Amino acid sequence: MKNRVSEYRKKHGISQDGLAQKTGVSRQTIISIEKGKYNPSLPLAMIIAQLFNESVETIFTLEEKDYK
């Protein structure tokens, strides 16, 4: 699973801390997601996409290894 959170966050000119506050999660969570440590939950992914005025599929894309 790849994501473009960092890219869209910068495009919107906000910091990781700012995004964390707007989405209602901790700064660590944003860092971990941007660094690819783990995937966000579905509601968090939808809230992030919505904040950027994009679809979930634009921000997050499946990779081969996501299919079993």
Added chain:
Amino acid sequence: MKNRVSEYRKKHGISQDGLAQKTGVSRQTIISIEKGKYNPSLPLAMIIAQLFNESVETIFTLEEKDYK
């Protein structure tokens, strides 16, 4: 978080077990998601939406309580 997995599954004429196999998870997982026991992970939500040829937002919708 509400979802229309059951609705779209029936529209596509497949059983819970069939959907479980196509998405690579257990039948329990499908049951739990349809019953609203918990949300699917982001990759699973995307695989389900993709299988139904729909966007994640069409199958899953945020509710007030999803925002903190």
Added chain:
DNA sequence: AAATTAAGTAAAGGTACCTTGACGTAAAGG
């Protein structure tokens, strides 16, 4: 009537997601 299919519950165990707190580094701004 007996077997199959589909949907459901429950429980136990493992891993993933998210939190808080402490700390480190580098780049500005005062």
Added chain:
DNA sequence: CCTTTACGTCAAGGTACCTTTACTTAATTT
């Protein structure tokens, strides 16, 4: 300088997601 801002690591703890196994019920099907 010293402080603030931004990004990062690490660790410990709690809850959510997903698994497997076993069992139940209702509606077909043979």
